[in-house]
Amino acid sequence: MELNKTFQHKEAEENWYAHWMQHSYFSSKPDQRDPYTIVMPPPNVTGVLHMGHCLNNTIQDILIRRARINGKNACWVPGTDHASIATEAKVVQMLREKGIQKGSLSREEFLKYAWEWKEKYGGIILQQLKKLGCSLDWDRTTFTMDPDYYRSVTGVFTDLYQKGYIYRGKRMINWDVNAKTALSDEEVIRKETKQQLCFLRYQIEGSEEYIQVATVRPETIMGDTAVCVHPKDERYLHLHGKNVIVPLINRVVPIITDEYVLMDFGTGALKVTPAHDTNDYQLGLKHNLEVIDVLNEDGTLNELAQIYIGEERFKARKKIIQELQEKGLLLKTEEYTSEVGYSERTDTVVEPRLSLQWWVDMKKLVNPALEVVLKEDIRFYPGKFKNLYRHWMENIKDWCISRQLWWGQRIPAWYDEKGNIYVAPTLEDLHQQYPETVNLQLKQDEDCLDTWFSSWLWPFEVFKGYSQPGNQEIVYYYPTNTLVTAPEIIFFWVARMVMAGMEYKKEIPFREVYFTGIVRDKQGRKMSKSLGNSPDLLELIDKYGADSCRFGIMISSPAGNDLLWDESSNEQGRNFSNKIWNALKLLRMWESNGLSEENESENDDFASLWFQNRLSEARTQIDQLFKEYRLSEALKTIYSLIWDDYCSWYLEWIKPPFGEKIKSERYEKAVAFAEELMHLLHPFMPFITEEVYHHLRQRKEGDDLIIRQSKKTENPDNLILQRGNLLKEVITAIRDARTQNQLKPKDAIVLLIESSDHSLYQPFESILKKQINSSDIHYGAPEAKGSITVVVGTDKFYLQGNINADINIQKDTLLKDIAYYEGFLLSVEKKLSNERFIQNAKPEVIDLEKKKKSDAEAKLNSLRETLNAL
């Protein structure tokens, strides 16, 4: 079959993915082999594939494919997360565009829309992963709101409630006025924000005197129930026990004292608004202050504010500032920058708000989960995240898990008319467990659970490890091997999965966690939708091919650091594909030219002998790099093995002279090496490798690269490797001399080698001849001048024949070399003549320096001899 000029990625991708699916190569069932399990971090149903997913899933696919060819039963589980708040926001927006307000719908009606939306868009991201070549076990696709999964979530809630790990309490929470729900601390992003610090005048009751108070949130003054000063602050001693009048609404509130107030910040006088600030709330509790919440759940002012009722909080702020100014109550404003909390999902400023929510008492779960990481039962790559994990775990706070949303697992708590709480996974369970409730008027809690309250069960619940504990699958696949995820969700997800795993399986959920870097653009900016600097991955795959995109992102992905991604790395991947493709074409061309059956002894084929050992050497390196999760370097090693060692050296070495046939044995070896190379590269670039593998030979049904098993790595013969390096060195040096002396490639030379050991060169004489275009090779010293001399090591190579050697060029080169080695020798001699060095350095280091010295001397001798001979 005639091969295309270049690799046609589109056809190959479609064909091979379909072929692999047809043969169920991705699907895994428990068997005698060791499992290798990865659970995919489930992307949000709202998501579309971006560069982060590309990186993350490429890494997972590499690990899975490598495990598969290393004889493991590889199982990679896909799925999606219902993403409570993000999805609900999308659905609300979709409805709004249709002219439907969420508030006008019943819960059931809304959920119907939400499920429709999920069915329509929820699977897109998984389909996109197929384009990337991900070898996921699709039969295992799980959704965090699948019926069984749902029940496990409410089951876990019930269990934790019964153990007393979950409680309901009225506390300050982070309120998202846009999504109208509570958020956990982790869902609040703090950002530096410029604000106006307003200095306000609060009049002392029954006096003309004023006290100054600074605030960045003047719209909350209507919730003030005190002004607080430090008890020792001399400026305010005379005001202790007095009252002040809150501006605009003229509420009379007391001046209280507390050491919490910083005397040197602002004016040293703090307005206390217990309903709208966590610290103020604590102060309020301590001093028994009234809590006046002036905001509605959507962030508008309510009746308790008395003024600007119904106005949005920031509009109200402006108006209040203006009114205060007009009334002379605003003394000044200063620009002030501080950290302000924003909702991770809706990016609106979060309001501290007092409300009744459900909480997990994390102290009950934290210890085993901390221990397994400290003991390194679970290993983090890179290791620096261990400290981060530890710090968070040691300072853990209770987890607010209730959300005022409809999309998600509804909290399985029911209230009777007296306000008693009953908790059970389902209503049926409840009736069964508490028969007295059958006849009660029960009302289920309106709220949903935080998304992460379901995804923390992921590593075991995808195998039904909670709903059917002890089933064959969970026993076989759990603990999983590697978790590959972004460091951003170490607290949201990783830590909580460890807790859930330890609590419910009494075992770690995964043995190793590989944290990927953040994908940044060329300017180092984080890729994000809002910046619009995130390229469309599907377009890239279409343009360069999935293999090239995988190559591109992996080659620029240093272990444990962020990666700066640039489209040109895809070009490098494409060029590499093309290089491989052309090597294949060369092999096929040789075959179609016919093979020569002429015999040759093993010793005649130095090239294959060398490459065999070079391959073993590379394999050893790659094995080690994989162990350390240095995937980028493993890829670089393979890249150079294929491009430099196989294509540039090996294939050139075995290439038959033009018009001649290649010897059959050599050809067979070259094909076998190509198979090995494709096998090594396959985890990184699955499509082209499978395609090439099938072009190399006729394959039987089921002989596919994706399942071909690796051989044991053999130790390389270092002597052979050294000989190979010598050969390369000599070729390079002579080629260099040829160029410098302007010899044309066509001009053949005669090579004379002067060496103390001719046997060094004899094994690869024929290769050398071909590579430097030499008609003949002799050994010995030159009889006359006029040749070009090249020194490699201490051996001399004379290029003779019909040439005009330019003595000056050679002199320049030699003098440069001599200067270098003289300098080098000087530094070594300096070291060796230093008595303290001789006294203190290890003997092997001294020996080494001595060897360096004698080597350099010998080299200098050779160079000087050569110079003199000119």
Next chain:
RNA sequence: GGACUGCUAGCUCAGUUGGUUUAGAGCACUACUUUGACAGAGUAGGGGUCACUGGUUCGAGUCCAGUGCAGUCCACCA
């Protein structure tokens, strides 16, 4: 404010317990080559006082301290 990480060629990165040459690779760059696998190529070349300042040591890119710059995470100062 606290903690962590990084700073090596134009760019992205290696450099493993301090001594294997007077610091490497890949891209990019420059020159030359060009009908026999591949111009998406080949051959060669230029390019770095290893962020800075001190210190330890016979010896520092590597260890220590400080400084600077960048980034990440954490923290309730109005």
